[in-house]
Amino acid sequence: MMKKLTIPEEEHMLSGHTACLGCGATIAMRYVLKALGKNTILSIPACCWAVIPGVYPHRTLDVPLLYTAFEVTGAAISGIREALDAMGKEDVNVVGFAGDGGTADIGLQALSAAMERGHNVFYIMYDNEAYMNTGIQRSGSTPMGAWTTTTPGGKKRMYKWEPKKNVAEIMVAHNIPYVATATIAYPEDMIAKLKRAKEIKGPKFFQILSPCPTGWRHPPDKTVEISRLAVQTNMFPLYEVINGKYKISIKPKNPKPVKEYLRLQGRFRHLTEDEIEMIQKNVDENWKALLKKERCSQEE
């Protein structure tokens, strides 16, 4: 018997977007809108998605969309929410949809404040792990070992050696009711999480890993495969934290070596065996810590 399809048929992302071939962020948006439906208002700062909907007057989305300055998504969704509530429109979903630079770096202050204030909003960080719209510059969310145009390697091997900033955990520390990670290779998981979150009043934060063929230096037809490998290698674990309780969505029985994930991407091609080993160790430690958090938070 076939497994029941959980991806809604409704489409709110129309044809004609201007994203690169194989763009993971575009797939992420499509699923988000399928899950949340038409009664949604989007707020998008400077990021790839400020360009993807198309050049004025074209627009590939059939939900209302407020473009904003780079660092203001948290404040913008707060303003939209409060205005809607003041007008008695409490049923409208308010969604901030921002890249990792606009979330982990320049927008972190406004995001933190919005989460702390407890507005009934979604904040979705589509994580392509660098400033891709400006041409692949390092962000706080760029993973360890990656090449970017501002960590270009060179004679001094100046790559991004610092660990990836863990924004989902920063959000957990805000004691908000819902935090989840997701990625485009697991749409049923992503949509189920969005639908669960929709039933929760308060701030909801999603970090959606969205491979970027242009910046990650991989062929466009590998986007979904890389997204899946990120989960199967524990590079990017899928989990949710509901009212402080962790629940890991997928626990790979035999996690694949991170090397399988790294070798498909040009941004990691320079890595030596030792460096790959260092990344593997970092991934293993993070995974162990996550398992512990799940165990501890589920204990009464």
Place this chain on the structure above:
Amino acid sequence: MKAILTGNEAAAWGARLSRPKVIAAYPITPQTSIIETIAAFIANGEMDARYIRVESEHSAMAACIAAQNTGVRTYTATSAHGLALMHEVLMWASGARLPIVMSVVNRAMAPPWSVWTDQLDTMAERDSGWIQVYTQNNQEVLDSIIMSYKIAEKHNILLPTMVIEDAFILSHTSEGVDIPEQKKVDDFLGEYEPAFKLDPDEPAGFGSLIMPEGPYMEFRYKMALAMEDARSEIRKVVEEYNQVFGREYAPFVEEYKTEDADAVMVVIGTIGSTAKDVVDRMREKGKKVGVARVRYFRPFPAEELRKIAKGAKMIGVVDRSYSFGPGADLFAETKSVLYGHADIPVKNYVMGLGGRDITPRIIEKVFDDMLSVAKDGVVDKEVEWVGLQGDERWS
């Protein structure tokens, strides 16, 4: 209702009577008592508004932009560094054609730290696409907020407005203020009718990417036209307000004994009150001086100043800020609009920076200097810094 209010309390009352639905604010001295008073109004159920206690002025303006774009009236208040932090989003508010009204309490920019009055903060935002109205007393602070909503919300204007008051001289000084009846203000302002809004039933995108051949330039041109159209709307609204609420505001420039004056002092903000007092004393001595207090800096009152200059022998412009250009802002713009219209000397007096007191005695000395320029017909020194430490001339 008559009450004793500080300028900041008057601002809070102006906001309350205008019924904004969303307020987003961040504290900064000397603005704080505005947002504290509003918080108390809301906490006591006297004002029905959502209050977003944001983490910065940048977010205050960003939240107002988003809320106003969603379809409600908004209000915020700030000062100096807060306004400077907003700079980016001030341009967003005007470019997005959102009639947000904001109180700004003029304060000096650091370093060194100074919380006292100085108009550099707002003058530095003269190109932000906001209407700017400067006030002289607490009544004008309250009334200007109500009038500003009415002007800004006209669908041919749709430009945000700063209602500006001097730090401490107004913000923390109490005076008698007439608080208009809520019913009368409701009738005067009417319900807020947004020209456009974020609405799932009619999805639209606001602020998207545009190419050089797209209408970016046309959007800016329309803003320029709206700022010009604001002149006639300001005139109409001020006249209507005067009639309904029994006030006597001049729309753009308040003139005091300028008709036969040889030397006219052009001022902005509270200096106007002091200067008018000095004019009375000097008139008693037979000295023909007058004051023109500029209320609106944006749109700039070009015609009004040209008319005033027609009868005068010289114009002295007092600035409470400095712009490192050809003199300070009010001077540079006044001189610019007079060029080709009035062949008289124009001199700049820069004073009162960082809250340094501007006394009647200093104003009188400036008037005397202006009269000597009027007599000689030449300006010895175009930009004069008045009241510097150790300069005996003005003390």
